[in-house]
Amino acid sequence: xxxxxxxxxxxxxxGPATVIFVTADPGDGQADQRLAPFWGLxxxxxxxxxxxxxxxxxxxxxxxxxxxxxxAGLAEVSxxxxxxxxxxxxxxxKELGVExxxxxxxxxxxxxxxxxxxxxxxxxxxxxxRQVYKSKSEEKELKLREVTFLEIERGVSQEMADRTIYVxxxxxxxxxxxxxxxxxxxxxLYPEIMAYQATNLGKDHGVSVTVWDEKKLAEEGAGGILAxxxxxxxxxxxxxxxxxxxxxxxxxxxxxxxxxGITFDSGGLCVKPPENxxxxxxxxxxxxxxxxxxxxxxxxxxxxHLVGVLPLAENLPDGGAFRPGDIVKSLSGxxxxxxxxxxxxxxxxADALTLAQRYKPSLIIDLATLTGACMVALGESxxxxxxxxxxxxDDLVKAFKAAAEDYWPLPLYDxxxxxxxxxxxxxxxxxxxxxxAILGALFLRRFIEGHLPWAHLDIVATARxxxxxxxxxxxxxxxxxxxxxxxxxxxxxxxxxx
Numbered sequence: 001x002x003x004x005x006x007x008x009x010x011x012x013x014x015g016p017a018t019v020i021f022v023t024a025d026p027g028d029g030q031a032d033q034r035l036a037p038f039w040g041l042x043x044x045x046x047x048x049x050x051x052x053x054x055x056x057x058x059x060x061x062x063x064x065x066x067x068x069x070x071x072a073g074l075a076e077v078s079x080x081x082x083x084x085x086x087x088x089x090x091x092x093x094k095e096l097g098v099e100x101x102x103x104x105x106x107x108x109x110x111x112x113x114x115x116x117x118x119x120x121x122x123x124x125x126x127x128x129x130r131q132v133y134k135s136k137s138e139e140k141e142l143k144l145r146e147v148t149f150l151e152i153e154r155g156v157s158q159e160m161a162d163r164t165i166y167v168x169x170x171x172x173x174x175x176x177x178x179x180x181x182x183x184x185x186x187x188x189l190y191p192e193i194m195a196y197q198a199t200n201l202g203k204d205h206g207v208s209v210t211v212w213d214e215k216k217l218a219e220e221g222a223g224g225i226l227a228x229x230x231x232x233x234x235x236x237x238x239x240x241x242x243x244x245x246x247x248x249x250x251x252x253x254x255x256x257x258x259x260x261g262i263t264f265d266s267g268g269l270c271v272k273p274p275e276n277x278x279x280x281x282x283x284x285x286x287x288x289x290x291x292x293x294x295x296x297x298x299x300x301x302x303x304x305h306l307v308g309v310l311p312l313a314e315n316l317p318d319g320g321a322f323r324p325g326d327i328v329k330s331l332s333g334x335x336x337x338x339x340x341x342x343x344x345x346x347x348x349x350a351d352a353l354t355l356a357q358r359y360k361p362s363l364i365i366d367l368a369t370l371t372g373a374c375m376v377a378l379g380e381s382x383x384x385x386x387x388x389x390x391x392x393x394d395d396l397v398k399a400f401k402a403a404a405e406d407y408w409p410l411p412l413y414d415x416x417x418x419x420x421x422x423x424x425x426x427x428x429x430x431x432x433x434x435x436x437a438i439l440g441a442l443f444l445r446r447f448i449e450g451h452l453p454w455a456h457l458d459i460v461a462t463a464r465x466x467x468x469x470x471x472x473x474x475x476x477x478x479x480x481x482x483x484x485x486x487x488x489x490x491x492x493x494x495x496x497x498x
Contacts, residue, residue, distance in 0.1 A: 001021065001118055001123070001127070001144065001146070001147065001280035002146050002147070003120050003147050003148075003149070003150045003152070003165045003169070003195025004147070004149070004179070005116055005148075005149045005158065005161035005162070005165065006148055006149070006150050006151070006154075007151050007152075007154075007155035008150055008151070009036075009152070009153060010037075010152065011034050011035055011036075011037055011038070011104055011150075012037055012074065013038075013067075013069060014102040014148070014150065015063070015064075015067045015100075016055050016063075016066055016067050016068065016072060016098050016099070016100055016101075017067070017068045017069075017093055017096060017098045017100070017101040017102070018063075018068070018069050018070070018101070018102050018104065019070040019072055019089045019093075019101060019102065019105075020035055020038055020042075020069070020070070020072065020104050020106075021072050021073075021074055021085060021104070021105075021106035021108075021378065022035070022042060022051075022053060022071055022073055022074070023074045023077065023106065024053055024055070024073065025046055025053050025387050026039040026042060027043065027046075027086060027465075028292065031107065032092065032107040033168070034152045034153070034325060035104070035303055035430070036217055037214045038069070038071075040357065041061055041069060041071075042278075044073055045059055045061075045071065045115065046261035047470075051071055051073065051452070052073065053073060053213070053425045054075060054218045054440060055073050055075055056072075056073055056074065056081060056084045056470075057071055057072075057073050057077040057088070057127075057427075058071065058085070058089050058092050058455070059071045060071070060073045060090045060092055060096070061373070066099065066418035068096055069095070070087065070089050070092055071091055072085045072086070072089045072107065073085065073230075075219055076154070077108060077109060077274070078323035078402050078404075079110065079114070079118050079344060079404040081123060082106075082108070082115070082118045082119070082468045083118050083125075083183075083404065084122070084469065084471060085124060086118065086119050086121075087122040087126035087469075087470035087471035088124070088470045089122075089127060090122060090123045090124075090126035090127055090144075090470075091101070091126050091127075091470060093141065093144050094127060094142055094143075094144060095101070095140070096105065096144065096441045097140075097143050097168050098144060099143050099144060099145050099146065100144075100145070100146045100148075101144060101146075101147050101148070102145075102147075102148045102149075102150050103119055103123075103147065103148070103149050104150050104152065105149055105150065105151045105152070106117070106367075112161075112166075112310070113155045113156055113160060113161070113164045113270055113340075114153065114218075114421035115149075115151075116149055116156075116161055116164045116165060116166050116168075117167075117168045119149050119170040120149075120165050121166075121168055121171075121172050121305050121471075121472075122171070122471055123311040124168070124169060124173075124176075125172055125175070125241070125471040125472065126435075126470055126471050127144065127178070127245055128169060128176045128179075129142070129143055130179075130183070130473045131180050131183060131184070133185075136402075139246060141426070142177050144429075147224050149161075149224075149307075149317070150348075152153075155254065160370030162251060167300060167405055168253045168303075170296050170299050170300055171216045171296060171481065171482050171485045173296075174292040174295065174296035174478075174482040174485070175291065175297075175478035175482060176208070176478065176480050177292050177478075178285075178288040178289050178291070178292045178338075178476070178478035178481050179209075179472075179475075179476040179477065179478040181288040181292075181327060182196070182281070182282055182284065182285045182288050182293070182345070182463065182464075182475075182476035182478070183474075183475045183476045184281065185281060186264035186280075186281045186314070189263055189284075190232075190234040190263045190264070190314055191229065191234055191235065191236050191237040191261070191263055191312035191313060191314060192234060192235070194237070194261065194263060194284070194287070194310070194312055195211045195239050195310075195312060196239040197468045197477045198239050198291055198310065199209075199211060199239075199242065201291070201295055202241055203294045205243075205298040205299060206243070206244070206259070206298055207241050207242065207243045207294060207295065207298050208241070208242040208244075209239065209240070209284055209471055210239070210240040210242075210243055211237055211238070211239050211240075211423075211472055212237065212238040212240075213235070213237060214226065214229075214235040214237075216238075216387060216418045219240060221242045221328075221332060221333075222238065222331045222351040223328045223329040223330055223331070223345040224311075224328055224330045224331065224336065224348055224349075224350045224351040224356075225238060225311050225313055225347075225348045225351050225352075226350050227322040227328045227338070227347060228262070228268075228313045228315055228321055228322065228344040228347050229313030229314060229315070230318075230320040231268060231315070231316040231318035231319075231322070232285050232313070232314035232315070232316045232318065232387075233318075234263075234314050234415070236311070236313035236314075236348075237312045237313075238309070238310070238311050238312065238314055238351070238352065238355070238387045239287075239291075239308075239310040239311055239312065239389045240260075240292075240307065240308070240355070240451075241291070241306070241307065241310070242254075242306070242307050242308075243294055243297060243304075243306045243308075244296065244304070244305045244494075245298070245301055245302045245303045245304050245305065245306075246301060246302050246303055246304075247303035247304040248303050249305070249384055252305070252362050253305075253360045253361045253362040254304075254305035254306055254307045254359055254360075254361050254362065255305065255306050255308070255361060255362060255363055255365070255402070255488065255491065256306075256307045256308075256309065256356040256357075256359060256361035256363070256365070257290040257293060257294065257306065257308045257309070257312075257364075257365055257366075257484065258286075258308075258309045258311075258349060258352045258356050258363040258364060258366040258367070259284075259285075259286035259287035259288070259289055259290030259308070259309075259310055259350055259366070259367050259368070260283070260284070260285075260286035260287060260345045260348065260352055260366070260367070260368035260369060260370065260481070261284040261286065261288075261310045261311055261312040261313070261348070262280075262283035262284055262313055262315055262344060262345060262348070262369075263281065263283070263284045263311065263312060263313070263314050263351070264280055264281055264283065264315070264316070264366070265280040265283040265312050265315045265342070265345075266280065266315060266316050266317060267315065267317075267341065267342035268315045268316065268317055268322065268339040268341030268342060268388050269317045269321050269322075269323055269324065269341045270292025270340050270342040271317055271342075273284070274343060277309045279464060282369060282463050282464050283345070283369050284312070285367075285459060285463035285464075285476065285479070286366070286369060286457075286459065286480075287310040287312060287357075287361055288464075288478075289367050289368065289459075289478070289479070289480040289481055289484070290308045290309075290310060290484075291308065292478075292481055293308070293309060293480075293481055293484040293485060293488070294306050294308040295312055295483070296481070296485055297488055298467055301491075302489060302492050303492045304488050304491055306488070306490050307356060307359045309352045309353075309355055310352075310354040311349065311351060313333075313344075313348055315341070315342075315344045316496075317341075321341065322338055322341060323338065323341065324338055324339055324340060324341060325337070325338065326454060327424060328347065328429075329481040330347075330351055330354065330447070331350070331351040331354040331355060332352045332354040332447055333353075333448070334348065334350075334426045334427075334446065335425040335426045335427040336350070336426065336427065336428070336429050337422040337427070337429065338429055339397065339428050339429055339430045339431075340430045343371075343429055344443055344455055345368050345369065345370050345429040345430075345440075346368075346370060346429060346430075346440055348446075349366060349368060349370075350443075350444070350446075350447045350479050352366075353366065353444065353447040353448065354447055357448075357449055357452070362451070362453070363389070363392055363452070363453040363454065364448065364452060364454045364455070365396070365454075365455045365456075365457070365484070365487075366444065366454075366455070366456050366457070367457045367459055368456070368457070368458060368459065368460075369458075369463050370437070370456075370458045370460060371384075371436045371440045371458055371460060371461040372436070372460060373435070373436025373437045373440075374440075374458040374460050374461060375432070375460050375461040376411070376436075376498070377437055378408050378461060379461065380383065380461050380466060380488040381406050381461065381462065382406045382407055382408045382461060382462065383405070383407045383457050383459045383461065383462045383479065383480070384407075384408060384437050384453070384457070384458035384459060385400075385408060385410060385455070385457055385458075386409075386410055386438075386441040386455065386456040386457075386458075387406045387410060387411050387412075387453075387454070387456075388445065388448070388451075388454050389407070389451075389453035389454065389455075390456075390479060391453070392454075392455055393409075393455070395400065395487060395490065395491070396455055396483070396487060397409075398486075398487075398490065399484070399486040399487035399490065400483050402483075402486045403483040403485075405462070405479055405480065405482060405483045407457070410437060410441070411436075411437060411438065412438070412441055412442060413438055413442075414432070414443060416435050416438055416439055416442060417442055419431030419432050419435075419439055419467065420442060420443060420446075422437065427443070427446065429443060430443070437458055439457070440458065441456050441458070444456055457480060459479055459480060460481040462477060463476065463477060463479055464476060464477065465477050475478075
């Protein structure tokens with residue numbers, strides 16, 4: 001789809017479909033007066049109650065044969081509201097079957113480039129067709145091929161607008177590809193397949209890819225990954241992605257991104273209840289996020305040095321499965337007493353974090369659907385965020401806010417460390433049920449050497465959308481991709497980030 005940005009001195013209908021954003025009743029004096037040419041159509045809708053100002057709804061009016069005016073409400077003045085309203089309008093445009101549409105950019109505190117970004121994102125995410133496996137497609141054909149963002153009076157340079165559109169399209173594509181991987185059934189995406197596809201995608205993007213198979217994992221002593229994957233017919237893999245962008249500082253260690261990649265999690269011998277187990281294909285969301293973030297950085301040619309580590313395993317109960325009470329020797333040499341085979345994510349991440357530090361990174365960020373306790377603590381809309389470094393914390397918070405991805409900081413509370421004490425091994429892999437998200441983070445911290453800046457994102461609640469939204473159907477969200485891209489762009493150059 002082609003996006004275009006233009007500036008005009010006045011607003012008016014631009015066929016075949018024009019979208020306007022309404023934030024206030026034209027009669028109360030607070031409405032955007034630049035849209036006055038449309039008030040004759042909009043005001044009667046409000047008076048009869050067909051359109052309610054302050055709600056993210058879209059009303060479609062016929063403006064002639066094959067021509068349409070879409071009136072989109074903004075529930076609030078925010079990025080999230082603009083994203084939702086744009087996405088709703090895009091879905092209506094698909095239903096109408098139009099080939100071209102013009103969005104008149106609203107009078108909004110968000111600057112021009114910010115509006116272009118969120119309009120592009122809303123259209124792109126809304127029009128993605130979720131991957132399904134039905135013998136006959138039920139999706140309506142998408143005819144929309146050209147979208148124009150029309151700004152009234154104020155404006156930015158065409159070069160800056162085009163750059164913003166390009167970057168946003170790459171980020172949105174990465175998020176959508178992450179969704180497609182996360183939603184893929186476990187019988188179609190298991191460790192060998194994901195490693196194979198990561199290798200091919202890496203080659204296409206100029207990213208170096210190394211894969212450790214079960215033999216290499218054993219030679220290196222990656223006992224955590226081998227233990228977790230021991231009960232499956234599909235052996236585990238560890239994928240290492242490396243990208244060095246143009247102008248990346250050679251005297252600065254790479255940014256290491258680590259993503260949990262449990263392609264299916266039955267809970268192992270501590271088997272999960274059957275309710276919702278079908279959604280445990282989502283347990284590789286961290287790995288998918290890291291994979292497509294690295295590929296997006298390469299596509300954008302960001303001047304950063306990146307290392308991505310994906311520990312991939314399938315956690316199933318079988319004669320070879322690891323057991324509660326087992327002692328596992330990790331890649332770091334530290335021994336772990338297994339208490340619960342359904343706390344497997346931290347065990348594979350232990351090896352992955354150790355491996356990442358062999359590249360002498362300047363910082364590490366890991367993402368994992370790690371603990372149900374995090375969802376109990378924060379609900380279904382926020383990721384838990386742990387960090388051991390003030391600057392990294394501040395930089396990630398800035399990226400979270402710029403990407404409008406919800407998070408909440410949680411403490412690395414040293415007082416709970418005692419709960420991981422073991423009489424048989426260096427420590428246990430899990431402790432008490434209370435404070436489970438914190439204990440998971442404290443366990444991972446044991447594999448971070450010295451004072452290396454490190455952040456842990458527990459994305460268990462945000463990896464999957466339980467209720468369909470205009471910009472995201474029920475299923476995988478691709479959470480974290482936009483935040484990481486924002487973070488990396490700002491790391492490359494504070495002025496480069498959108």
